[in-house]
Amino acid sequence: MTGEEAPTPRDVAVVAFAQTEHRRSTEESSEVEMLMPVLHEVLARTGLKAADIGFTCSGSSDYLAGRAFSFTLALDGVGAWPPISESHVEADGAWALYEAWTKLLTTDADTALVYSYGTSSSGSIRDVLTRQLDPYYLAPLWPDAVALAALQAQALVDAGDTDETALAAVGARSRADATANPHAQLTGNVPQGDYVVRPLRTGDCPPVSDGAAAVILAAGERARELCERPAWIRGIDHRIEAHALGVRDLTDSPSARLAAEHAGAFERPVDTAELHAPFSSQEVILRKALRLDGSVRVNPSGGALAANPVMAAGLIRIGEAAARIHSGESDRALAHATSGPCLQQNLVAVLEGDPR
Amino acid sequence: MSKEPVAVVGIGQTRHVAARRDVSIAGLVREAAQRALRDAEVTWADVEAVVIGKAPDFFEGVMMPELYLADALGAVGKPMLRVHTAGSVGGSTALVAANLVAARVHGTVLTLAFEKQSESNAMWGLSLPIPFQQPLLAGAGGFFAPHVRAYIRRSGAPGTVGSLVAYKDRCNALKNPYAHLHEHDITLEKVQASPMLWDPIRYSETCPSSDGACAMVLTGRAGAARSPRPPAWLLGGAMRSEPTLFAGKDFVSPQAGKDCAADVYRQAGIADPRRDIDAVEMYVPFSWYEPMWLENLGFAAEGEGWKLTESGATALDGDLPVNMSGGVLSANPIGASGMIRFAEAALQVRGQAGAHQVEGARRVLGHAYGGGAQFFSMWLVGSEPPDS
Numbered sequence: 001m002t003g004e005e006a007p008t009p010r011d012v013a014v015v016a017f018a019q020t021e022h023r024r025s026t027e028e029s030s031e032v033e034m035l036m037p038v039l040h041e042v043l044a045r046t047g048l049k050a051a052d053i054g055f056t057c058s059g060s061s062d063y064l065a066g067r068a069f070s071f072t073l074a075l076d077g078v079g080a081w082p083p084i085s086e087s088h089v090e091a092d093g094a095w096a097l098y099e100a101w102t103k104l105l106t107t108d109a110d111t112a113l114v115y116s117y118g119t120s121s122s123g124s125i126r127d128v129l130t131r132q133l134d135p136y137y138l139a140p141l142w143p144d145a146v147a148l149a150a151l152q153a154q155a156l157v158d159a160g161d162t163d164e165t166a167l168a169a170v171g172a173r174s175r176a177d178a179t180a181n182p183h184a185q186l187t188g189n190v191p192q193g194d195y196v197v198r199p200l201r202t203g204d205c206p207p208v209s210d211g212a213a214a215v216i217l218a219a220g221e222r223a224r225e226l227c228e229r230p231a232w233i234r235g236i237d238h239r240i241e242a243h244a245l246g247v248r249d250l251t252d253s254p255s256a257r258l259a260a261e262h263a264g265a266f267e268r269p270v271d272t273a274e275l276h277a278p279f280s281s282q283e284v285i286l287r288k289a290l291r292l293d294g295s296v297r298v299n300p301s302g303g304a305l306a307a308n309p310v311m312a313a314g315l316i317r318i319g320e321a322a323a324r325i326h327s328g329e330s331d332r333a334l335a336h337a338t339s340g341p342c343l344q345q346n347l348v349a350v351l352e353g354d355p356r
Numbered sequence: 357m358s359k360e361p362v363a364v365v366g367i368g369q370t371r372h373v374a375a376r377r378d379v380s381i382a383g384l385v386r387e388a389a390q391r392a393l394r395d396a397e398v399t400w401a402d403v404e405a406v407v408i409g410k411a412p413d414f415f416e417g418v419m420m421p422e423l424y425l426a427d428a429l430g431a432v433g434k435p436m437l438r439v440h441t442a443g444s445v446g447g448s449t450a451l452v453a454a455n456l457v458a459a460r461v462h463g464t465v466l467t468l469a470f471e472k473q474s475e476s477n478a479m480w481g482l483s484l485p486i487p488f489q490q491p492l493l494a495g496a497g498g499f500f501a502p503h504v505r506a507y508i509r510r511s512g513a514p515g516t517v518g519s520l521v522a523y524k525d526r527c528n529a530l531k532n533p534y535a536h537l538h539e540h541d542i543t544l545e546k547v548q549a550s551p552m553l554w555d556p557i558r559y560s561e562t563c564p565s566s567d568g569a570c571a572m573v574l575t576g577r578a579g580a581a582r583s584p585r586p587p588a589w590l591l592g593g594a595m596r597s598e599p600t601l602f603a604g605k606d607f608v609s610p611q612a613g614k615d616c617a618a619d620v621y622r623q624a625g626i627a628d629p630r631r632d633i634d635a636v637e638m639y640v641p642f643s644w645y646e647p648m649w650l651e652n653l654g655f656a657a658e659g660e661g662w663k664l665t666e667s668g669a670t671a672l673d674g675d676l677p678v679n680m681s682g683g684v685l686s687a688n689p690i691g692a693s694g695m696i697r698f699a700e701a702a703l704q705v706r707g708q709a710g711a712h713q714v715e716g717a718r719r720v721l722g723h724a725y726g727g728g729a730q731f732f733s734m735w736l737v738g739s740e741p742p743d744s
Contacts, residue, residue: 063419068412068481072727076599083612086597090440105459132419240426240436340423
């Protein structure tokens with residue numbers, strides 16, 4: 001700063017959210033066909049048309065579809081004609097939302113459409129995710145996401161932070177809560193099952209999901225025009241950790257804690273938290289790092305243990321948290337998204353409704 | 357609320373080559389990043405966030421490689437954002453990084469784009485499996501050649517224009533130490549005698565496959581004041597997209613490109629690009645795209661772009677130099693190519709472009725496009741800060 005007072009940044013809010021019914025397989029439809037109803041639904045909630053949107057940003061990964069430039073075809077679903085101001089992150093849609101939030105802060109746009117999607121069913125997701133590891137030393141060994149999460153879970157058990165009974169309770173609670181969520185894939189009394197990789201059992205692991213989600217952001221007065229009770233983004237931040245598991249304390253999530261700090265999550269208590277914790281053990285780690293005690297309603301949607309469409313699951317956490325503010329069920333909510341093996345990269349957003 | 361002015365204070369590139377077998381992907385990106393930090397005379401600790409881009413992950417066979425690159429780019433404990441907008445990605449990545457500064461989310465941001473094509477095979481990476489793409493559409497040349505033919509038919513351009521561009525760009529590359537192709541014995545006749553690949557595109561009119569990375573340090577007004585070398589100021593930047601295929605699409609001069617340029621000119625107060633812009637670093641992977649983009653970007657009327665090229669105006673000593681660095685035709689680490697255009701534009705207005713410097717360049721356009729000529733990103737940089 002040059003001594004002048006920094007101008008107050010404008011307020012940006014989530015004003016609408018839509019998602020698919022997440023399913024084990026969507027092989028009968030293309031990604032565009034999966035996405036289009038969600039885009040129509042989120043626009044309908046605000047009365048906006050594609051041409052009214054100031055900026056569009058999406059998140060996805062070519063590796064899920066098994067082909068390069070898969071997002072270029074998804075753009076067809078948006079109806080980008082006349083041409084639109086648009087960008088894409090090769091990451092969960094939560095990071096697309098972060099890019100859109102930045103764009104709105106510059107005042108270059110007043111509204112943004114954010115969407116993301118993933119079809120885990122196109123291949124074997126456990127194999128596919130090994131390709132995101134260090135390509136020279138780690139990826140050639142093909143350690144899959146469940147095996148890495150199990151290493152993390154075992155470290156947590158060894159540290160005395162949890163045990164298998166407690167982990168089972170996380171899964172059971174998530175799927176019980178998911179019965180109230182019409183979009184969830186795995187709901188109700190799901191058996192804990194056999195070990196997949198010790199100490200994780202089937203019930204500790206996310207379902208393999210295909211799905212999509214979309215959010216509309218708006219700035220300032222525009223948000224109030226489009227939504228009765230906007231979910232204001234009071235802070236949003238993301239941080240990354242080292243990639244190599246050997247240099248990280250797997251029982252902790254310093255990047256989630258740092259992101260939460262920068263997002264202002266610790267300034268006042270939240271009443272709701274939507275955590276992107278695909279494995280039950282990761283909820284234990286995140287609750288600690290994000291200082292969520294028993295008074296906070298965690299994952300009322302059922303979370304990623306009820307539906308985990310990769311690349312959309314993080315954006316869905318923001319959407320679910322915002323939807324609870326829209327409906328008045330929450331006043332201040334924390335939303336979290338993760339990327340990379342064993343919670344390597346984490347994003348935290350703090351959402352608030354206007355005081356009642 | 358006014359935006360924070362954005363300045364480019366550090367630029368680093370690798371020497372682009374067919375295969376960098378001496379470094380890993382991490383080694384490649386770190387080399388460019390360290391050069392950018394050194395140019396800006398800042399340290400890793402001054403960098404608040406990293407914005408990284410590259411073209412499809414299939415090109416190296418690594419899914420979301422930024423996760424593995426966090427350590428190499430000093431990003432641990434910081435925000436790291438990954439952008440992917442096909443061939444335009446290098447430009448888009450710089451714009452996303454610039455927005456972080458403009459929005460005052462961060463004071464100083466490192467942005468970087470790369471491709472290490474030697475790790476895999478881009479031809480296969482781009483050849484989508486049926487039924488997603490029609491058969492016999494081999495690589496990018498197969499997609500773009502019909503649009504070049506359409507341009508020639510529409511504009512009545514003589515068949516020699518493409519070779520003029522290729523010869524010019526390869527000669528310019530001889531003055532750029534970072535360019536991949538240094539063809540010291542190049543002649544116009546050699547370009548014209550090279551094998552026909554995708555009619556009318558000859559072998560010497562196509563871009564090479566390169567390994568390479570490009571990095572920039574972006575900062576605000578306070579950071580620019582500390583810069584040891586002249587900063588380049590962002591005067592306007594925009595992205596535009598349109599669908600891949602639809603009945604009304606003009607592949608010769610896409611509307612998204614026109615709209616993107618118009619937005620940049622509006623932001624920068626450019627009334628007449630031909631008069632107000634001193635030079636252009638343009639994304640020309642096949643030689644004929646120079647005259648095509650000259651029209652699309654408003655430097656020439658429709659059908660007249662080839663005349664500008666033929667007149668010599670776009671030569672290094674012309675009055676509208678295009679691709680002073682040698683351009684994509686002389687180095688194409690795909691994911692980095694757009695950022696190299698943006699960075700070379702910034703080098704010019706900083707007066708740091710060495711042997712390929714355009715004397716007195718004050719406003720230079722950097723341009724990138726991608727996908728089926730559907731994604732565009734551009735920025736205009738100047739030697740003076742923006743008015744507002």
